[in-house]
Amino acid sequence: MLPKFDFHVHTIYSDGESAAAAMVEAAEARGLMAVAITDHGPELSVGISPHKIVPMLQDVTAAREDAEIPVLAGIEANVVDADGAIDVDERLIDRFDIIIMGIHRLRIFSREPSELARAYFHAIMKAMEHQRADVLAHPFQLHRYLAPYLSREDIAAFAESAAKRGVAIELNSKYRVPDQGLLEACLREGVKLSIGTDAHTVAEVGRVDWPMAMLKRVGASQEDLILDRFLRR
Ligand SMILES: [Zn+2]
Ligand SMILES: [Zn+2]
Numbered sequence: 001m002l003p004k005f006d007f008h009v010h011t012i013y014s015d016g017e018s019a020a021a022a023m024v025e026a027a028e029a030r031g032l033m034a035v036a037i038t039d040h041g042p043e044l045s046v047g048i049s050p051h052k053i054v055p056m057l058q059d060v061t062a063a064r065e066d067a068e069i070p071v072l073a074g075i076e077a078n079v080v081d082a083d084g085a086i087d088v089d090e091r092l093i094d095r096f097d098i099i100i101m102g103i104h105r106l107r108i109f110s111r112e113p114s115e116l117a118r119a120y121f122h123a124i125m126k127a128m129e130h131q132r133a134d135v136l137a138h139p140f141q142l143h144r145y146l147a148p149y150l151s152r153e154d155i156a157a158f159a160e161s162a163a164k165r166g167v168a169i170e171l172n173s174k175y176r177v178p179d180q181g182l183l184e185a186c187l188r189e190g191v192k193l194s195i196g197t198d199a200h201t202v203a204e205v206g207r208v209d210w211p212m213a214m215l216k217r218v219g220a221s222q223e224d225l226i227l228d229r230f231l232r233r
Helices: 020-029 050-065 113-130 152-165 180-189 209-217 227-231
Strands: 006-009 035-040 071-078 098-102 168-172 193-196
Touching (some): 006 020, 006 071, 020 035, 035 050, 035 098, 050 071, 113 152, 168 209, 180 209
Parallel strands (some): 006 193, 035 071, 071 098, 168 193
């Protein structure tokens, strides 16, 4: 059986309801192997204030000392422009154990899904090229799921780039993305897979039924998971 973990959890430093220690306790109670605290980056209106990043890292360190499972200090960075820049100060980047990045906004005015999908694709390709990121959060989910509007060639190019840059893709419980086709394209290229509930409450931490079922369906093995990269440190 594959190990359960949750590398996408919010706390009171962004729009979560609880402190890191409570989220970690909930993760342990659910039998997870590891958990990552990943509050929203500052660019989002509900994101962490830049001056709160250091106190947040200290809170995670304190929660880790009381924990029986590995607790990673992370952030859900925003991709903020078409060149793929993210909203994490370069001087702080090495203080995070894990960086998950997500697109929550695109600076184009179209409502046309195929145009949004192309813009998303280009922004994420640039971001993977230029940034240190470990995981792509809720891949191709932006108000709706955009991967079906991309060509097979785009999906293949995305998977190839993610594999080359060492960026894992997240199976996100909240949005139930990505779909099986995208997952299989990624697995064929050797892209690592992460699991994230996108929990904002203690009740949501470790609710990984959907990701675990998807992993089973696509025949993923433990070597396909990003987990080992962090357990070995
Ligand atoms: Zn997000
Ligand atoms: Zn999130």
